[in-house]
Amino acid sequence: MSATTMGRPVVSSIRLAWSFTGWRRLVTPLVLVLAWQALAMTGPISVRTLASPLQVLVTAWGLTVSGELPWHLAVSLGRVAAGLAIGVSLGTGLALVAGLSRLGETVVDAPVQMLRTLPFLALVPLFILWFGIGETPKIALVALGTAFPIYLNVFAGVRGVEPRLVEMGRVFGLDRRGLIGHVVLPAALPQALVGLRMSLGTAWLSLVVAEQINANAGIGFLINDARDFLRTDVILVGLLLYALLGLLADTLVRGLERRMLAWRPQLVRN
Amino acid sequence: MDGSISPILLDGPGGARIRNLTRRFQGPAVLDRLDLDIQPGQFVALLGASGSGKTTLLRTLAGLDPVPDDAVVALPQPVAVAFQQPLLLPWKTVHSNVALGLTGADANARAAEALAEVGLTHRLHAWPATLSGGEAQRVALARALVRAPGLLLLDEPFAALDALTRLRMHALVLDLWRRHRPATLLVTHDVDEAVALADRILVLEHGRIVLDVANHAPRPRDRGAVEFLTLRTRLLERLGVYSHEGVFA
Numbered sequence: 001m002s003a004t005t006m007g008r009p010v011v012s013s014i015r016l017a018w019s020f021t022g023w024r025r026l027v028t029p030l031v032l033v034l035a036w037q038a039l040a041m042t043g044p045i046s047v048r049t050l051a052s053p054l055q056v057l058v059t060a061w062g063l064t065v066s067g068e069l070p071w072h073l074a075v076s077l078g079r080v081a082a083g084l085a086i087g088v089s090l091g092t093g094l095a096l097v098a099g100l101s102r103l104g105e106t107v108v109d110a111p112v113q114m115l116r117t118l119p120f121l122a123l124v125p126l127f128i129l130w131f132g133i134g135e136t137p138k139i140a141l142v143a144l145g146t147a148f149p150i151y152l153n154v155f156a157g158v159r160g161v162e163p164r165l166v167e168m169g170r171v172f173g174l175d176r177r178g179l180i181g182h183v184v185l186p187a188a189l190p191q192a193l194v195g196l197r198m199s200l201g202t203a204w205l206s207l208v209v210a211e212q213i214n215a216n217a218g219i220g221f222l223i224n225d226a227r228d229f230l231r232t233d234v235i236l237v238g239l240l241l242y243a244l245l246g247l248l249a250d251t252l253v254r255g256l257e258r259r260m261l262a263w264r265p266q267l268v269r270n
Numbered sequence: 271m272d273g274s275i276s277p278i279l280l281d282g283p284g285g286a287r288i289r290n291l292t293r294r295f296q297g298p299a300v301l302d303r304l305d306l307d308i309q310p311g312q313f314v315a316l317l318g319a320s321g322s323g324k325t326t327l328l329r330t331l332a333g334l335d336p337v338p339d340d341a342v343v344a345l346p347q348p349v350a351v352a353f354q355q356p357l358l359l360p361w362k363t364v365h366s367n368v369a370l371g372l373t374g375a376d377a378n379a380r381a382a383e384a385l386a387e388v389g390l391t392h393r394l395h396a397w398p399a400t401l402s403g404g405e406a407q408r409v410a411l412a413r414a415l416v417r418a419p420g421l422l423l424l425d426e427p428f429a430a431l432d433a434l435t436r437l438r439m440h441a442l443v444l445d446l447w448r449r450h451r452p453a454t455l456l457v458t459h460d461v462d463e464a465v466a467l468a469d470r471i472l473v474l475e476h477g478r479i480v481l482d483v484a485n486h487a488p489r490p491r492d493r494g495a496v497e498f499l500t501l502r503t504r505l506l507e508r509l510g511v512y513s514h515e516g517v518f519a
Binding site for chain 1: 417
């Protein structure tokens with residue numbers, strides 16, 4: 001702190017250096033991408049194996065301008081949104097039934113826990129038999145995959161409520177509805193949002209698998225189609241898109257957490 | 271014993287009346303045919319070692335434990351509690367915590383008024399996580415008082431606070447009690463606290479009240495005064511922590 005009186009420039013240059021530490025983390029990835037580009041340009045990596053970064057960018061631009069990429073993106077997003085909406089509502093609903101009543105737990109929890117041990121992606125053949133090869137099995141797969149993480153977390157959240165807070169609520173005259181609304185559900189919210197985040201992760205995973213099922217649109221279709229024509233650049237554009245969508249979803253939930261959990265000690269700024 | 275057999279849990283005629291309250295979990299009774307009257311507006315302190323049944327009595331009065339069929343528990347309603355921990359809902363602002371469960375159009379105004387009484391007007395919209403221990407306990411007091419309780423139960427509400435804050439809280443509680451005059455039962459293991467605050471001090475041992483002394487010294491009480499120290503010694507002796515050689519515990 002003695003530096004503040006005599007050495008303002010010193011202090012601020014130190015601050016400046018600190019603020020660059022974030023950027024420093026980008027150096028290695030950047031070097032790798034440059035090396036990749038160099039290897040692609042000089043020959044060691046053929047375009048059949050892996051398109052160059054520059055090529056990927058050019059292709060992405062071309063696909064965007066032609067409207068192809070936005071169309072496939074919209075189809076994929078639609079599938080995820082529909083599957084997620086169904087899966088998350090179903091998971092949350094079942095978790096509340098199981099979490100809030102003993103009877104509900106007996107009826108719901110056991111079968112859900114059993115189903116959970118099944119790798120849900122293994123159900124694809126069955127889903128094709130049941131739902132055909134249209135949109136239904138794709139959305140159903142996303143819905144199934146997303147229902148479990150949200151179920152487990154909402155259930156754990158509801159059951160993890162501090163019992164003394166419930167007692168306090170009873171002492172101050174809250175009835176069952178009041179207890180659920182004022183105490184149990186808000187207490188379960190942080191865990192529920194963790195579940196939502198995990199569900200979003202699973203949603204993309206399910207989408208990748210679902211779009212291998214005879215799709216004629218969507219990012220998965222784009223990738224499969226590109227494989228048949230040895231277009232590694234298009235495949236890379238698709239992969240990049242999956243990654244970006246996952247990142248975007250995560251950012252969305254983080255934003256949601258910041259808004260809805262403003263009361264949490266680690267988020268409270270005081 | 272009073273002779274009443276039916277379980278009652280309704281408005282007492284002014285004060286609190288407890289007859290023949292026995293609670294047994296496993297082994298010896300935690301509360302053993304306990305009789306207790308608290309006059310309206312009386313400030314009673316209940317002392318007792320751990321395991322003496324203090325907590326069980328308090329939980330029963332708070333309505334958290336069932337009243338056995340052969341006991342009478344008639345309490346002036348509503349009953350409000352300030353617990354050892356503040357037990358505020360972290361996702362509600364200070365104001366909403368105080369207003370919890372209140373009904374009526376003036377609920378918000380009453381909550382704000384109660385918070386003003388404990389000196390927290392400036393923290394109305396703060397999150398509980400940002401409060402100090404003393405502030406949080408003051409919110410808990412406001413939450414209890416805003417209901418205009420007929421019986422106020424204080425369950426060692428100052429035990430977790432530092433010594434200075436505890437003294438300030440004593441003054442605040444006395445001030446609030448004088449203004450609102452609920453019958454008050456303060457459960458504590460702190461003999462000084464009991465002698466400084468209460469009109470009447472009870473010692474609970476093995477589920478029975480073994481000592482019931484009045485304490486009419488004018489407030490504020492000088493903790494160095496002879497009568498203060500005499501009463502203190504007597505209570506400590508009864509609690510078995512005082513011998514002629516000095517304090518053991």
